[in-house]
Amino acid sequence: MRPTLALSFALATAPALGGEINRPHAIDGIYVHFADAGFLIDCRSGNRVAVATEADNAALERAYLTTTARAGAPLWVSLVGHVESRPRQEGEGREEVLVVDRFARVDGGRGCHAHAELDAARWKLVRLEGRPVAAEGTPPFLQFKPEQGRLSGSTGCNRLNGEYRSWGAGGFTALPLATTRMACQGERGEQEVRFLGALARATHRIQAANSLELLADGLPLARFEAEYLR
Numbered sequence: 001m002r003p004t005l006a007l008s009f010a011l012a013t014a015p016a017l018g019g020e021i022n023r024p025h026a027i028d029g030i031y032v033h034f035a036d037a038g039f040l041i042d043c044r045s046g047n048r049v050a051v052a053t054e055a056d057n058a059a060l061e062r063a064y065l066t067t068t069a070r071a072g073a074p075l076w077v078s079l080v081g082h083v084e085s086r087p088r089q090e091g092e093g094r095e096e097v098l099v100v101d102r103f104a105r106v107d108g109g110r111g112c113h114a115h116a117e118l119d120a121a122r123w124k125l126v127r128l129e130g131r132p133v134a135a136e137g138t139p140p141f142l143q144f145k146p147e148q149g150r151l152s153g154s155t156g157c158n159r160l161n162g163e164y165r166s167w168g169a170g171g172f173t174a175l176p177l178a179t180t181r182m183a184c185q186g187e188r189g190e191q192e193v194r195f196l197g198a199l200a201r202a203t204h205r206i207q208a209a210n211s212l213e214l215l216a217d218g219l220p221l222a223r224f225e226a227e228y229l230r
Contacts, residue, residue, distance in 0.1 A: 034218030043112035046209030072218025157184035
Protein backbone atom coordinates (compact mmCIF):
# COMPACT_ATOMS: atom_id res chain seq x y z
CA MET A 1 0.00 0.00 0.00
CA ARG A 2 1.24 3.50 -0.79
CA PRO A 3 1.88 5.95 2.06
CA THR A 4 -1.39 7.63 3.12
CA LEU A 5 0.39 9.57 5.87
CA ALA A 6 2.56 11.40 3.34
CA LEU A 7 -0.51 12.28 1.30
CA SER A 8 -2.36 13.56 4.38
CA PHE A 9 0.63 15.73 5.33
CA ALA A 10 0.91 17.16 1.83
CA LEU A 11 -2.77 18.06 1.75
CA ALA A 12 -2.87 19.48 5.26
CA THR A 13 -1.20 22.72 4.21
CA ALA A 14 -2.83 23.05 0.79
CA PRO A 15 -5.20 26.00 0.24
CA ALA A 16 -8.81 25.21 -0.65
CA LEU A 17 -10.80 26.07 -3.75
CA GLY A 18 -11.46 29.72 -4.43
CA GLY A 19 -12.81 30.47 -0.94
CA GLU A 20 -16.29 29.04 -1.62
CA ILE A 21 -17.42 27.14 1.51
CA ASN A 22 -20.66 25.12 1.90
CA ARG A 23 -22.16 26.30 -1.38
CA PRO A 24 -22.43 23.71 -4.18
CA HIS A 25 -20.92 24.98 -7.42
CA ALA A 26 -19.55 23.61 -10.69
CA ILE A 27 -15.90 22.57 -10.51
CA ASP A 28 -13.52 21.45 -13.24
CA GLY A 29 -10.22 20.08 -12.03
CA ILE A 30 -7.57 17.39 -12.08
CA TYR A 31 -8.39 14.45 -9.83
CA VAL A 32 -5.85 11.98 -8.45
CA HIS A 33 -6.71 8.83 -6.50
CA PHE A 34 -4.38 6.36 -4.81
CA ALA A 35 -4.08 4.44 -1.54
CA ASP A 36 -7.84 4.77 -0.95
CA ALA A 37 -7.63 8.58 -0.91
CA GLY A 38 -8.20 11.29 -3.48
CA PHE A 39 -7.53 14.96 -4.04
CA LEU A 40 -8.47 17.52 -6.66
CA ILE A 41 -6.58 20.47 -8.10
CA ASP A 42 -9.05 23.16 -9.13
CA CYS A 43 -8.55 24.38 -12.69
CA ARG A 44 -9.72 27.89 -11.84
CA SER A 45 -7.54 28.59 -8.80
CA GLY A 46 -4.80 25.95 -9.01
CA ASN A 47 -5.47 25.05 -5.36
CA ARG A 48 -5.48 21.48 -4.07
CA VAL A 49 -8.01 19.96 -1.67
CA ALA A 50 -8.74 16.48 -0.32
CA VAL A 51 -11.93 14.81 -1.56
CA ALA A 52 -14.35 13.38 1.01
CA THR A 53 -15.33 9.71 0.65
CA GLU A 54 -19.08 10.34 0.72
CA ALA A 55 -22.02 11.62 -1.35
CA ASP A 56 -21.29 11.06 -5.08
CA ASN A 57 -17.59 10.35 -4.55
CA ALA A 58 -18.20 6.66 -5.37
CA ALA A 59 -19.25 7.60 -8.92
CA LEU A 60 -16.14 9.75 -9.28
CA GLU A 61 -13.89 6.90 -8.11
CA ARG A 62 -15.54 4.39 -10.47
CA ALA A 63 -15.05 6.69 -13.45
CA TYR A 64 -11.42 7.29 -12.46
CA LEU A 65 -10.60 3.60 -12.07
CA THR A 66 -12.20 2.66 -15.40
CA THR A 67 -10.52 5.51 -17.31
CA THR A 68 -6.94 5.62 -16.00
CA ALA A 69 -4.35 2.97 -16.77
CA ARG A 70 -2.63 3.28 -13.38
CA ALA A 71 -3.40 4.47 -9.88
CA GLY A 72 -2.07 7.93 -9.15
CA ALA A 73 -2.44 9.23 -12.72
CA PRO A 74 -4.04 12.69 -13.06
CA LEU A 75 -7.49 12.83 -14.71
CA TRP A 76 -9.61 15.83 -15.73
CA VAL A 77 -13.03 15.74 -14.08
CA SER A 78 -16.15 17.88 -13.97
CA LEU A 79 -18.50 17.85 -10.97
CA VAL A 80 -20.69 19.88 -8.66
CA GLY A 81 -19.37 20.09 -5.13
CA HIS A 82 -18.81 22.19 -2.06
CA VAL A 83 -16.00 22.66 0.47
CA GLU A 84 -16.51 22.00 4.17
CA SER A 85 -14.26 22.74 7.14
CA ARG A 86 -13.91 19.64 9.35
CA PRO A 87 -11.74 18.37 12.22
CA ARG A 88 -8.56 16.78 10.93
CA GLN A 89 -8.56 13.00 10.73
CA GLU A 90 -4.95 13.05 11.95
CA GLY A 91 -3.69 15.59 14.45
CA GLU A 92 -5.35 18.69 15.84
CA GLY A 93 -7.11 21.57 14.14
CA ARG A 94 -9.38 21.64 11.13
CA GLU A 95 -9.01 21.01 7.41
CA GLU A 96 -11.07 21.78 4.32
CA VAL A 97 -12.41 18.92 2.21
CA LEU A 98 -14.35 18.81 -1.04
CA VAL A 99 -17.70 17.00 -0.97
CA VAL A 100 -18.81 15.74 -4.41
CA ASP A 101 -22.52 16.56 -4.61
CA ARG A 102 -22.88 15.37 -8.20
CA PHE A 103 -20.28 13.78 -10.45
CA ALA A 104 -20.56 14.82 -14.12
CA ARG A 105 -17.83 13.42 -16.38
CA VAL A 106 -14.16 12.71 -16.99
CA ASP A 107 -11.90 13.28 -20.01
CA GLY A 108 -8.61 11.38 -20.21
CA GLY A 109 -7.20 13.62 -22.94
CA ARG A 110 -7.89 16.97 -21.33
CA GLY A 111 -6.05 19.18 -18.88
CA CYS A 112 -6.72 22.51 -17.19
CA HIS A 113 -6.39 25.74 -19.13
CA ALA A 114 -3.28 27.16 -17.46
CA HIS A 115 -2.75 30.92 -17.16
CA ALA A 116 0.97 30.49 -17.85
CA GLU A 117 2.40 28.47 -20.73
CA LEU A 118 5.10 26.09 -19.57
CA ASP A 119 7.83 27.95 -21.48
CA ALA A 120 6.56 31.47 -20.74
CA ALA A 121 7.36 31.49 -17.03
CA ARG A 122 10.02 30.82 -14.48
CA TRP A 123 8.52 28.27 -12.10
CA LYS A 124 9.49 29.13 -8.52
CA LEU A 125 9.40 26.28 -6.02
CA VAL A 126 7.08 27.12 -3.11
CA ARG A 127 6.50 23.73 -1.45
CA LEU A 128 8.61 20.58 -1.41
CA GLU A 129 7.22 17.30 -0.05
CA GLY A 130 4.58 19.21 1.90
CA ARG A 131 7.01 21.71 3.43
CA PRO A 132 7.66 25.36 2.49
CA VAL A 133 11.00 26.06 0.85
CA ALA A 134 13.81 27.74 2.77
CA ALA A 135 13.25 31.49 2.85
CA GLU A 136 16.89 32.58 2.69
CA GLY A 137 18.98 32.71 -0.47
CA THR A 138 17.98 32.16 -4.09
CA PRO A 139 14.67 30.30 -4.38
CA PRO A 140 14.81 27.07 -6.39
CA PHE A 141 13.16 27.33 -9.80
CA LEU A 142 12.72 25.58 -13.14
CA GLN A 143 12.43 26.81 -16.72
CA PHE A 144 11.25 24.65 -19.62
CA LYS A 145 11.90 24.53 -23.37
CA PRO A 146 9.18 22.12 -24.56
CA GLU A 147 10.26 22.19 -28.22
CA GLN A 148 13.69 20.89 -27.23
CA GLY A 149 12.55 18.76 -24.29
CA ARG A 150 14.98 20.58 -22.00
CA LEU A 151 14.76 22.14 -18.57
CA SER A 152 17.10 24.32 -16.54
CA GLY A 153 17.01 26.14 -13.26
CA SER A 154 18.47 26.30 -9.79
CA THR A 155 18.34 24.15 -6.67
CA GLY A 156 18.70 27.32 -4.61
CA CYS A 157 22.43 26.62 -4.44
CA ASN A 158 23.54 25.04 -7.73
CA ARG A 159 22.47 25.44 -11.32
CA LEU A 160 20.84 22.47 -13.02
CA ASN A 161 20.01 21.49 -16.59
CA GLY A 162 19.02 18.45 -18.57
CA GLU A 163 16.24 16.80 -20.53
CA TYR A 164 12.69 15.82 -19.68
CA ARG A 165 9.88 13.94 -21.38
CA SER A 166 6.21 14.91 -21.28
CA TRP A 167 3.32 13.00 -22.84
CA GLY A 168 -0.46 12.83 -22.80
CA ALA A 169 -2.42 15.03 -20.44
CA GLY A 170 0.13 14.87 -17.61
CA GLY A 171 2.90 12.32 -18.03
CA PHE A 172 6.32 13.66 -16.98
CA THR A 173 9.78 12.34 -16.29
CA ALA A 174 13.10 14.15 -15.87
CA LEU A 175 16.16 12.45 -17.28
CA PRO A 176 19.34 12.49 -15.13
CA LEU A 177 20.23 16.14 -14.57
CA ALA A 178 23.61 17.86 -14.56
CA THR A 179 24.38 20.36 -11.80
CA THR A 180 27.19 22.66 -10.82
CA ARG A 181 29.12 21.50 -7.75
CA MET A 182 29.19 24.35 -5.26
CA ALA A 183 29.07 23.09 -1.67
CA CYS A 184 25.65 23.68 -0.08
CA GLN A 185 25.52 23.86 3.70
CA GLY A 186 22.75 23.45 6.26
CA GLU A 187 19.11 23.77 5.29
CA ARG A 188 19.89 24.74 1.70
CA GLY A 189 22.00 21.63 1.22
CA GLU A 190 19.30 19.38 2.65
CA GLN A 191 16.67 21.08 0.50
CA GLU A 192 18.80 20.62 -2.63
CA VAL A 193 19.02 16.86 -2.02
CA ARG A 194 15.25 16.63 -1.58
CA PHE A 195 14.56 18.80 -4.65
CA LEU A 196 16.79 16.75 -6.95
CA GLY A 197 15.28 13.59 -5.51
CA ALA A 198 11.77 14.85 -6.23
CA LEU A 199 12.67 15.65 -9.83
CA ALA A 200 14.14 12.18 -10.27
CA ARG A 201 10.99 10.51 -8.89
CA ALA A 202 8.35 12.57 -10.71
CA THR A 203 5.95 10.65 -12.94
CA HIS A 204 3.28 13.28 -13.66
CA ARG A 205 2.77 17.03 -13.82
CA ILE A 206 -0.37 19.10 -13.33
CA GLN A 207 -0.73 22.69 -14.54
CA ALA A 208 -3.65 24.80 -13.35
CA ALA A 209 -4.01 28.58 -13.19
CA ASN A 210 -0.55 29.85 -12.14
CA SER A 211 0.61 26.64 -10.49
CA LEU A 212 2.59 23.58 -11.52
CA GLU A 213 2.70 20.40 -9.43
CA LEU A 214 4.94 17.39 -9.84
CA LEU A 215 3.74 14.03 -8.50
CA ALA A 216 5.12 10.52 -8.12
CA ASP A 217 2.32 8.05 -8.86
CA GLY A 218 -0.20 10.30 -7.12
CA LEU A 219 1.95 11.54 -4.23
CA PRO A 220 2.49 15.34 -4.37
CA LEU A 221 6.22 16.11 -4.53
CA ALA A 222 6.74 19.74 -5.48
CA ARG A 223 4.58 22.79 -6.11
CA PHE A 224 5.70 25.74 -8.21
CA GLU A 225 4.21 29.16 -8.95
CA ALA A 226 4.70 31.05 -12.20
CA GLU A 227 6.86 34.15 -12.43
CA TYR A 228 6.16 35.58 -15.88
CA LEU A 229 8.99 36.15 -18.33
CA ARG A 230 6.98 37.90 -21.02
